[in-house]
Amino acid sequence: xxxxxxxxxxxxxxxxxxxxxxxxxxxxxxxxxxxxxxxxxxxxxxxxxxxxxxxxxxxxxxxxxxxxxxxxxxxxxxxxxxxxxxxxxxxxxxxxxxxxxxxxxxxxxxxxxxxxxxxxxxxxxxxxxxxxxxxxxxxxxxxxxxxxxxxxxxxxxxxxxxxxxxxxxxxxxxxxxxxxxxxxxxxxxxxxxxxxxxxxxxxxxxxxxxxxxxxxxxxxxxxxxxxxxxxxxxxxxxxxxxxxxxxxxxxxxxxxxxxxx
Numbered sequence: 001x002x003x004x005x006x007x008x009x010x011x012x013x014x015x016x017x018x019x020x021x022x023x024x025x026x027x028x029x030x031x032x033x034x035x036x037x038x039x040x041x042x043x044x045x046x047x048x049x050x051x052x053x054x055x056x057x058x059x060x061x062x063x064x065x066x067x068x069x070x071x072x073x074x075x076x077x078x079x080x081x082x083x084x085x086x087x088x089x090x091x092x093x094x095x096x097x098x099x100x101x102x103x104x105x106x107x108x109x110x111x112x113x114x115x116x117x118x119x120x121x122x123x124x125x126x127x128x129x130x131x132x133x134x135x136x137x138x139x140x141x142x143x144x145x146x147x148x149x150x151x152x153x154x155x156x157x158x159x160x161x162x163x164x165x166x167x168x169x170x171x172x173x174x175x176x177x178x179x180x181x182x183x184x185x186x187x188x189x190x191x192x193x194x195x196x197x198x199x200x201x202x203x204x205x206x207x208x209x210x211x212x213x214x215x216x217x218x219x220x221x222x223x224x225x226x227x228x229x230x231x232x233x234x235x236x237x238x239x240x241x242x243x244x245x246x247x248x249x250x251x252x253x254x255x256x257x258x259x260x261x
Contacts, residue, residue: 018060021045021052025065027110027130028072044068075110079129080242083235090117090126101126104238115139116203124224125232137255144201145254148226149208153217156187156194161215165198171210178202180211193220228254
């Protein structure tokens with residue numbers, strides 16, 4: 001006996017609460033969000049047995065997502081920190097074949113991405129997560145998340161120069177910087193260098209380097225030691241560490257997100 005039409009009818013696609021479909025696919029580690037959007041456009045994605053070609057459809061944890069017939073799992077949220085060494089690009093791929101931070105990441109069941117960046121010549125604390133909303137808020141200027149750097153600069157800035165950094169200086173990219181906290185940690189008379197602690201809450205490209213250039217004391221080495229409540233401490237160069245629940249909760253609280261129960 002033939003099955004009734006109602007028996008063949010797939011479960012409705014969720015369009016309310018949940019994650020956007022392309023985000024769910026990307027979070028599984030299958031591909032990037034942009035590639036996931038292309039898969040949807042090509043009609044290769046099903047939700048609850050129904051092909052979806054529209055952008056913006058949302059899915060919940062109970063919805064079944066398939067790409068080319070293969071199920072797409074729901075990834076566990078992972079957040080970790082890395083002590084990035086000098087010589088690695090803050091990206092997961094590089095067309096020129098240069099070393100990237102992806103080579104230093106541990107094997108995970110989820111695809112995590114860097115939150116913000118450190119330039120190739122800088123080292124220190126780098127944050128990774130597959131929690132898109134947390135990453136977005138941590139990098140948005142509205143939330144003013146502090147980032148502390150230890151910069152070894154050429155020469156010894158006088159108090160007038162330090163005050164310029166504290167009040168904001170004009171740099172090539174983006175005009176005047178926001179006020180920063182600056183203090184001298186060490187002065188090397190023989191090497192004619194100074195180690196500065198510089199705390200900012202912006203994220204402009206090469207900002208700390210440009211700030212120091214603006215006062216005539218270019219950076220020799222630059223190390224990020226803190227993001228919000230996270231401190232690098234004794235993590236070896238190139239090593240990673242998963243954050244505990246309390247650490248993640250502090251990050252979420254900092255940017256106005258509720259912690260997971």
